[in-house]
Amino acid sequence: MTNNDVRWYHEVLLVDAHNDTLSRMKEAGIDFCQRQDCTHTDLPRLMETGVNLQVLAVFAPPNPNKTVTLQKILSYVEYALQCQENDSRLFIVETKDDLMNLKSDAGKLGVILGVEGGDCLSGELWTLRFLFRLGVRLLTLTWSNRNALADGIWEAESKGGLTSFGRQVVREMEQLGMIIDVSHLAPAGFWDVSKLVNGPFIASHSNAAALCQHPRNLTDEQARCIADHGGVIGVNFCQPHLTDDKTANLDDVIDHIEHFWRVAGEDHVGLGSDYDGIDTPPEGLEDVTCLPLLIEELEKRGHSARRIEKFMGLNLLRVFATILPCSSKTAAKTVEW
Ligand SMILES: [Zn+2]
Structure with a gap:
């Protein structure tokens, strides 16, 4: 990569809709703000790569005792707030203005x-509002299990959609x-959400079922529906979601990106x-510092700079800017049930 490429690359706004780094590091007792060699990302590598905005997803494995789950999630959110207090390089985005800056x-x-x-x-709805007050701005409605909101993909056969909660x-x-x-x-819940929601919603880390028949992947119909809502699909690097082969590489990721571009359009696909x-990232994308190679490969395949920019960040930024509140305080106050 030449210096010119590096300059161009750093001008691209880079947004990633999903990683699991924060809760993983908190559990392992390692510092997100320091360079590590046992994770795929950390604050120094995200910054060195030129990532502008990262969704840090906090995750606790399903537990029949939901108090334990809530405690875990709160401990991760508290850790994120600590990181922000201790390291001025990190700031938690809560409003449209934060995004614009x-x-x-x-x-x-x-x-x-x-x-x-x-x-x-x-x-309980108050827990959602409480998480919002703490700065949480995204909720993946389910993991793969069933919860009080809906069925995750493991329960797809029962065809359960959104519950009243x-x-x-x-x-x-x-x-x-x-x-x-x-x-x-699970699909029934997906279609319920699509009927209930007027504006955009996202699939933060989901690939194309047309290329790899993993139950986590989206059908073309689902991809088009997300596009019709103005939303974005985040293409993920999880090997079993990319290919049936034992290993995945950079080309497999690009195949999924190009497929969604064909089906949903270039305004509706992101990272x-x-x-x-994920256990094993694709060859060529071993950690976050490899993202420039993805840009390079997309260019080699003849895609325009504009299309690549949209994929690397602009599309997600558009959706976040549409959804996030103008002010964190007023939004929380105006809600009545
Ligand atoms: Zn996930």
Whole structure:
């Protein structure tokens, strides 16, 4: 890569809709703000790569005791707040204005706090509002299991969609200005969300079923539906979601990107790496510092700079800017049930 490429690359706004780094590091007792060699990302490598905005998804494995799940999630959110206090390079994005400052705030990594799986809500709407007050701006409605909101993909055969609580959560998220994420959700729940929500929603880390028949992947019909809502699909780097082969590489990732471009259009596809939520990243994308190679390969395949920019960040930024509240305080106050 030449110096010119590096310059061009750093001018591209780079947004990733999903990684699992924060909760993984908190559990392992290692510092997100320091360079590590046992994870796929950390604050120094995200910044060195030129990532402007990263959704840090916090995840706690399903537990029949939802208090335990909530405690875990709160401990991860508290850790994120600690990181922000202790390291001025990180700032938690809560409002539209925060997003707009991303480009001018060079030398900082914007972070959107996401919760992966609504289990921690414990069937109570106040927990959602409380998480919002703490700065959480994205909720992946389910992980792969069933929770009080809906069925995850493991329960797809039972054809269960959103519960009445799940519908309340979705409506409340719309009012608060939270990003609704349908990755991991079983198809019935997906279609319920699409009927209930007027504006955009996202699948933060989901690939194309047309290329790889993994149950986590989206059909072309689902991809078009996300596009019709103005949303974005984040292409992930998880090997079993990319190919049936034993190993995956950079080309497999690009195949999924190009497929979604054909089916959903170039305004509706983004990056959802799932770094630190996957075991083995594709060859060529071993950690976050490899992202420039993805840009290079997309260029080699003849895609325009504009299309690549949209994929690398502009599309997700557009959706986040549409959804996030103008002010974190007023949004939380105006909600009534
Ligand atoms: Zn996931």
